Amino acid sequence: MEVAVVTVGNELLAGRTTDTNATWLCERLDDRGVTVERVTTVPDRVGDIARVVNEYRAEYDAVIVTGGLGPTHDDLTMDGVAAALGRSLETHDVALAWLEENGYDRQDLASGTTDLPAGARALHNEVGVAPGAALEDVYVLPGVPSEMKAMFETIADEFEGPPKYRATVVADEPESALVERIADLRDGFDVTVGSYPGESVRIELESTDEETVEEAASWLRKRVDLV
Incomplete structure (x- = not known):
């Protein structure tokens, strides 16, 4: 909806x-x-x-x-x-x-x-x-x-729609350095991705499929420097 x-x-x-x-x-x-x-x-x-x-x-x-x-x-x-x-x-x-x-x-x-x-x-x-x-x-x-x-x-x-599942990955890298990996993430998984810079970069993943979110978050955590 x-x-x-x-x-x-x-x-x-x-x-x-x-x-x-x-x-x-x-x-x-x-x-x-x-x-x-x-x-x-x-x-x-x-x-x-x-x-x-x-x-x-x-x-x-x-x-x-x-x-x-x-x-x-x-x-x-x-x-x-x-x-x-x-x-x-x-x-x-x-x-x-x-x-x-x-x-x-x-x-x-x-x-x-x-x-x-x-x-x-x-x-x-x-x-x-x-x-x-x-x-x-x-x-x-x-x-x-x-x-x-x-x-x-x-x-x-x-007002209702399918439940949404989320995962957060916090990276200890500049947002500009993550562009290619985030692009690969979007290409490989059916998730919505948002990145929010600050002292670190918070990357939010969202999907209506819980397993997909978990797999995407696991993939990303292996490829970034975590806080």
């Missing part, structure tokens, strides 16, 4: 808020065997949100959008997603009923709080107010980290 993550917010692009949501989502998706192919941040503009969602939903199995939910003037994510999917926004009766069952009076809710794209499935906000939505493999989650995490866990089972 291949997924794109889209985070929304002018404050992210201005550097005023650190985008921890994308990192957390990537980790959780990776744990479930899902490959994240894109992480993109867009401003609070309907056109930008719609364009990116449309592009990514055509390329990947699912798009997760986080941020910009609620009834305030700059909460435009639902508008953007609705535009991308060619849907209107309308009051979602199930979302409204759920909030009322959980102690909220509809008269106290700001106008637009439960407006979701027509036909969407409401994703209830267990630790906040604004609901999320799921429609046509597009999932819309809040931007508040605690709300986003809690909501994602309610849909986590909808």
